[in-house]
Amino acid sequence: MSHQSSAAAIEITGLRKTYGAANGQPPKDALKGVDLTIPAGSIFGLLGPNGAGKSTLINILAGLVRKTAGQVRIWGFDQDVNPRQSRAAIGVMPQELNLDPFFTPRGALDMQSGLYGVPRSEWRTDEILALIGLSDKADAYARSLSGGMRRRLLLGKALVHTPHVLVLDEPTAGVDIELRQMLWRNVRKLNEDGMTIILTTHYLEEAEEMCDEIAIINHGEKIAQDKTANLLGRLDAKTLVITPEAPVSGPLPEIPGVQGQIRPDGTLCFAYRRGQISVETILEAVRHAEIHIRELATEEPDLEDVFVALTRSADAA
Ligand SMILES: Nc1ncnc2c1ncn2[C@@H]1O[C@H](COP(=O)(O)OP(=O)(O)OP(=O)(O)O)[C@@H](O)[C@H]1O
Ligand SMILES: [Mg+2]
Missing domain, CATH: 3.30.70 (Alpha-Beta Plaits)
Incomplete structure (x- = not known):
């Protein structure tokens, strides 16, 4: 699947999201017309304070949140025109833990492979279990995994269909130092093998170290986007x-x-x-x-x- 023609992994134009009023809360403009182009092959950081709209943007990419307006192209496929192809091009590790407690890591990965229509002969469950360091927990119930292990399982689920673009929403929140280093090693390896990586983190040292390019969003608007080195040179x-x-x-x-x-x-x-x-x-x-x-x-x-x-x-x- 190499339909991708331009050098952009993601092209977002005029993206808006208004969450409707609920529970006495007024409507919320979480994204106010964001334009964002993410180069293919990069490790790209999406940074911003709490509530800036990062997860909203990522969840729209993942197809978990419906956008209010704007255009989203993933690997050259318009999300509205080619929903199947655009979905197949991306894997998202969400910020929220959404694991079924009665699945084992092996079961969850097999299930996800099936959901994404990966032919059984191409299932990579064992390889992914090794990658995320859960081989020895392959058959334990998800509810018995530690918080850090669950987050790693979410990463594994994002990888089953070998997406072109991998999105990680705060992958290292609550993950200990050793695992964090392992995670970043894996991410670098995936990137060297050609995967475009998009990540959010509140650990700015990690972003500085890992990302080629960074966009900063604040109150639903993009306020900066530049190569990491240029951004650092601004001050x-x-x-x-x-x-x-x-x-x-x-x-x-x-x-x-x-x-x-x-x-x-x-x-x-x-x-x-x-x-x-x-x-x-x-x-x-x-x-x-x-x-x-x-x-x-x-x-x-x-x-x-x-x-x-x-x-x-x-x-x-
Ligand atoms: N389902 C929802 N319904 C209503 N408002 C929402 C919903 N999800 C998010 N919001 C609001 O939209 C804004 C953006 O939230 P979002 O989760 O995208 O921020 P974020 O940048 O990911 O923040 P964090 O760094 O805390 O993860 C916030 O004001 C939040 O309260
Ligand atoms: Mg978030």
Whole structure:
């Protein structure tokens, strides 16, 4: 199945979702006209605060939520025109646990393979059980699995039909460090083998490490989309951290455009803008204040800083 003509795995235009009023709650515009193109072959991060609309978008891709308006193409197939093909092209690991407690992992994977019309000779149940580290739990009831194991089983279910696009909605929430690393290794492997990966996570370090490209949504609107490296480059804030030879107690030298601060560990940090201040200016002021430098380091902004800056300025607007 390689109908895909353009280089986009997902093309979304003008996507809107309004949840109807219910239980005394007013209607909710969860997506307010989102355009989003996700390149084939990428590991793509969809980030945003709680309630931003990430799961709504993903559940529309999965066919679990009906969109209010807009167009969704998955692997080149319009969801409304070619529902069967677009559904076959994507596998979704949902955020919510929706496992039947009376199924075993083996049973759940076999069942899912059947639902997706995978011919029995092509069932990959054992391979997937090994991939998600549940071979030894293959015949245990889902209700006896731990939370992390259940989440891994959801990942397995998303993979039975070998989709072109794999979507993971907070795959590592509540998963311990070892399993998290295993999960990311698996995801990387699947991506190297050609699968496009879309993920949401609130662990921004993970997104920074894993994703080639990132979109940030806030209040149902896309507020940024860029290659991860470009996104990180948007903030030109830097911090110079100096470990002095001897403890410094007094006020730090005043340098225009620089915020100096003594950290609890005794290091001196100077926050500045890369475009405005040179490191030399700071060093000169430090030497002039007769502070002797033992060690020197700089700190770059990380994805968390960028995320906070972008969502904050969108909220203020
Ligand atoms: N079934 C529903 N009925 C009514 N409102 C809903 C429903 N599902 C989600 N919402 C609302 O739509 C908005 C977007 O929710 P969504 O679950 O898409 O956010 P999210 O970005 O996935 O958040 P989180 O990071 O917490 O998972 C929220 O205001 C939420 O309350
Ligand atoms: Mg969500």
